[in-house]
Amino acid sequence: MRRELRQQRARVPVAARARAAERATAVLARTRAWRVARHVGIYLACGSELPTDPLIRLALRDGKRLYVPRIGAQGSMRFLAWRPGAAMRRNQHGIDEPRRAPMRPWRELDLIIVPLVGFDRSGYRLGAGGGYYDRLFARRHATRPTCLGWALAQQQIPAVPRDPWDRRLDGIVTERGVVWPIG
Numbered sequence: 105m106r107r108e109l110r111q112q113r114a115r116v117p118v119a120a121r122a123r124a125a126e127r128a129t130a131v132l133a134r135t136r137a138w139r140v141a142r143h144v145g146i147y148l149a150c151g152s153e154l155p156t157d158p159l160i161r162l163a164l165r166d167g168k169r170l171y172v173p174r175i176g177a178q179g180s181m182r183f184l185a186w187r188p189g190a191a192m193r194r195n196q197h198g199i200d201e202p203r204r205a206p207m208r209p210w211r212e213l214d215l216i217i218v219p220l221v222g223f224d225r226s227g228y229r230l231g232a233g234g235g236y237y238d239r240l241f242a243r244r245h246a247t248r249p250t251c252l253g254w255a256l257a258q259q260q261i262p263a264v265p266r267d268p269w270d271r272r273l274d275g276i277v278t279e280r281g282v283v284w285p286i287g
């Protein structure tokens with residue numbers, strides 16, 4: 105299913121993905137979660153993922169602090185401060201990560217923009233398959249960031265297979281609007 109969804113996404117022309125990312129950025133800009141956020145976790149898109157560059161431009165314009173994930177041993181993941189031009193290193197999955205930067209505990213982020221391969225209307229997500237975001241989300245804290253998926257509307261599927269540890273996203277931002285989980 106993951107592979108099928110990825111292939112479907114890869115068939116969307118680059119220009120259409122770029123346009124969708126612009127629209128999704130406009131959608132996100134209108135949300136309360138965005139307006140109140142100061143510290144925002146994002147990802148640097150690779151392959152056929154919905155680009156985040158217009159979102160990064162908006163963040164810089166709005167004076168947000170940005171953080172990018174870096175994966176570590178035993179499936180761990182941390183968010184490191186990032187700005188355009190920061191020194192990067194490519195990880196084993198071909199994704200650029202900050203080389204050296206201050207880390208911010210994930211529970212002290214206000215908003216996290218989450219990559220995904222598929223999602224459903226209940227807010228469950230199918231990710232890249234590493235379980236990195238799942239393991240973060242499964243932690244229990246008194247406060248937690250708002251977690252919003254970032255996806256093409258066509259990545260919505262009827263039902264994502266659920267694991268016992270899966271947590272719902274707070275919403276999924278697409279070029280057609282935000283999908284707020286129901287059911």
Ligand SMILES: Nc1nc2c(c(=O)[nH]1)N(C=O)[C@@H](CNc1ccc(C(=O)N[C@@H](CCC(=O)O)C(=O)O)cc1)CN2
Pocket residue numbers: 106147148149150153173174175181197199219220231232233234235236237
């Ligand atoms: N741009 C981006 N950055 C990200 C993520 C992401 O999904 N997108 N991640 C989100 O977690 C983390 C990295 N996670 C990854 C997890 C697994 C694989 C991976 O194993 N890919 C396999 C295919 C696995 C499969 O399909 O089962 C491969 O490289 O071929 C890659 C990245 C952190 N940074």
Ligand SMILES: Nc1ncnc2c1ncn2[C@@H]1O[C@H](COP(=O)(O)OP(=O)(O)OP(=O)(O)O)[C@@H](O)[C@H]1O
Pocket residue numbers: 219229230231232233234235236237238239242267269
């Ligand atoms: N909270 C957890 N506790 C234990 N194992 C976990 C947890 N979350 C994920 N895993 C492990 O990670 C593996 C990958 O999980 P899954 O396929 O759901 O990843 P994903 O959500 O698609 O990936 P990602 O979050 O990296 O985008 C699972 O097989 C599982 O063993």
